[in-house]
Amino acid sequence: MNIPVVTRVLEKNDAAAAENRDRFDRLGVVCVNLLGGAGCGKTALLESLLPRLKERFRLAVLEGDITTTLDAERIASLGIPAVQLTTQGGCHLTAAHVQKALASIDIENVDLLLIENVGNPICPANFALGEHFRIAVLSVSEGDDKPSKYPLLFRGTRLVVLSKLDLMPHVDFDVGRFQRDVHRVNPNVDLLETSARSGEGMDQLASWISRTVEQMSIRQCESACRS
Amino acid sequence: MNIPVVTRVLEKNDAAAAENRDRFDRLGVVCVNLLGGAGCGKTALLESLLPRLKERFRLAVLEGDITTTLDAERIASLGIPAVQLTTQGGCHLTAAHVQKALASIDIENVDLLLIENVGNPICPANFALGEHFRIAVLSVSEGDDKPSKYPLLFRGTRLVVLSKLDLMPHVDFDVGRFQRDVHRVNPNVDLLETSARSGEGMDQLASWISRTVEQMSIRQCESACRS
Numbered sequence: 001m002n003i004p005v006v007t008r009v010l011e012k013n014d015a016a017a018a019e020n021r022d023r024f025d026r027l028g029v030v031c032v033n034l035l036g037g038a039g040c041g042k043t044a045l046l047e048s049l050l051p052r053l054k055e056r057f058r059l060a061v062l063e064g065d066i067t068t069t070l071d072a073e074r075i076a077s078l079g080i081p082a083v084q085l086t087t088q089g090g091c092h093l094t095a096a097h098v099q100k101a102l103a104s105i106d107i108e109n110v111d112l113l114l115i116e117n118v119g120n121p122i123c124p125a126n127f128a129l130g131e132h133f134r135i136a137v138l139s140v141s142e143g144d145d146k147p148s149k150y151p152l153l154f155r156g157t158r159l160v161v162l163s164k165l166d167l168m169p170h171v172d173f174d175v176g177r178f179q180r181d182v183h184r185v186n187p188n189v190d191l192l193e194t195s196a197r198s199g200e201g202m203d204q205l206a207s208w209i210s211r212t213v214e215q216m217s218i219r220q221c222e223s224a225c226r227s
Numbered sequence: 228m229n230i231p232v233v234t235r236v237l238e239k240n241d242a243a244a245a246e247n248r249d250r251f252d253r254l255g256v257v258c259v260n261l262l263g264g265a266g267c268g269k270t271a272l273l274e275s276l277l278p279r280l281k282e283r284f285r286l287a288v289l290e291g292d293i294t295t296t297l298d299a300e301r302i303a304s305l306g307i308p309a310v311q312l313t314t315q316g317g318c319h320l321t322a323a324h325v326q327k328a329l330a331s332i333d334i335e336n337v338d339l340l341l342i343e344n345v346g347n348p349i350c351p352a353n354f355a356l357g358e359h360f361r362i363a364v365l366s367v368s369e370g371d372d373k374p375s376k377y378p379l380l381f382r383g384t385r386l387v388v389l390s391k392l393d394l395m396p397h398v399d400f401d402v403g404r405f406q407r408d409v410h411r412v413n414p415n416v417d418l419l420e421t422s423a424r425s426g427e428g429m430d431q432l433a434s435w436i437s438r439t440v441e442q443m444s445i446r447q448c449e450s451a452c453r454s
Contacts, residue, residue, distance in 0.1 A: 039264060039368065068372075091347070142266025149294065171394070
């Protein structure tokens, strides 16, 4: 029987995620977990987004991958502190990975911690990392049927980013079907359309994140005052 | 400790995969495991490929997904026997899934069984299904850095299909880098470039599969005669 073991793994992860979340709240750090399939454009999105956010927030990025430090190098080249987490075959980040990585970051001087999860539309959605909210990314080249096929990715998220909008004229992607399917899976989710390549929608995405992070920061502050 | 449990899961799967493989060999069925990330175009590739193969082979298709029967419906509409396997959250097919699905197929009258795995570039590569060979699919829109980032997907395969070639003018994809990286991970792999949308490379892919399946069939025949 494997199911009890899986349950224990998830329970253990949830406990570590709660510890991370407590620590973030104590330090006034807002943490975002960025999820999506391989090649949906998460790193390119961050490359376009971080320069728009870095005047407003002290940033740090954790890059999750199975192997290689390619993505952390791309982020670090923007002058943003970045740590590469390699799972060595593991298909998702865990809260324990994040706990370890925090030792390499000056987390007390961070306002916004962005975690790019392993490129995989399935398993990462099962593992909380201690994040305050998730952003799910889907590229138009992946197809409009994905909300039905990967419901968990779209269910646990506060924002869905439809990326690679510049490819829209070259693919068969029914935006109406996509929007209906996303809202069927997650009725209250926000949806933004972006292209990191052309810059379309990137200011709106930066504004959405800034607004949401500031609301969270105020709540953290109020909560700290009460306790 | 979770590792012993994972090991047992893999061992159990390997045993079931060996049973499937024996059964395929006894019946003269060649089985192909098609792997790749979500939205890399595996189903579209099959839709373009199956009409090219169906004069030559008696075909059947197993469609792996977490949920929905969308893909099996697309294949069945071509007049090819198709079974949808839904993993209900599981991120990969297992040999046991395939064993169960074979009950729904007239497998004695099949020459070529194509299995489309769950859209995920990571976990499916760890689980043998009893296939004779694998085909890994990557779309140009996913990026040229994927062989380094997902080495297992590219290592265990006999053929890599670079799909969505029609998008090449609209993405930053360095074919030279991709080819070098694929061959660094898997020096003997074949590489074909295709577009299911334009039809480019599809005849070459159909020929490659036909040739490889026929070689396997001859070997199965010879082995049956010896035993």
